[in-house]
Amino acid sequence: MENFPIPVKQDISAENQAIFTNLEGMVGFVPNLYAVFAHSEHALGNYLTLQNGKSSLRxxxxxxxxxxxxxxxxxxxxxxxxxxxxxxxxxxxxxxxxxxxxxxxxxxxxxxxxxxxxxxxxxxxxxxxxxxxxxxxxxxxxxxxxxxxxxxxxxxxxxxxxxxxxxxxxxxxxxxxxxxxx
CATH class of the missing domain: 1.20.1290.10 (AhpD-like)
Incomplete structure (x- = not known):
């Protein structure tokens, strides 16, 4: 399989750049898998909304x-x-x-x-x-x-x-x- 590029901040939308900045602040870096979501205009934000949604689970x-x-x-x-x-x-x-x-x-x-x-x-x-x-x-x-x-x-x-x-x-x-x- 060909190498799948990992987007860097300057090559993504302003909305995704803001998310990258937040991730850097929370995690210390932008994990590669989160970065890959930024190939899509909306997927990273949508995924993080799902992942961080309210839950009855601890x-x-x-x-x-x-x-x-x-x-x-x-x-x-x-x-x-x-x-x-x-x-x-x-x-x-x-x-x-x-x-x-x-x-x-x-x-x-x-x-x-x-x-x-x-x-x-x-x-x-x-x-x-x-x-x-x-x-x-x-x-x-x-x-x-x-x-x-x-x-x-x-x-x-x-x-x-x-x-x-x-x-x-x-x-x-x-x-x-x-x-x-x-």
Missing amino acids: AKEREVINLVVSQLNECLYCLSAHTAFAKMNGFNEEQILEIRKANISFDSKLDALAKLVKAIVLGKGHVAAEVLENFYAAGYNKGSLVDVNMVIGDKIITNYLHALTEIPVDWPIAVALEEEHA
């Missing part, structure tokens, strides 16, 4: 979803970025590996969430009644289910964009799982 829950989806979609870029974010949200390396395997021993509620996310992704939205019942029994509700689906959609967007562009990972590289298929 930051840790969102990172569980991000890690499980990225693992299943084999997106090294998102696995690497969300490993860093998961650490910022208080997860340690061992917990992150458990999350990626959707087999969480340290928190039963997060385990029910991870198992639901894995079932949704593998089943393309179709899940066994038992998985959904376990999710609700763990303390989630129908609104939570909708919010989980929103975060899954968000992560599929970036996983697929990375697969299409194969841009370089500019985060510390996530370690590979020992088991090939988590």
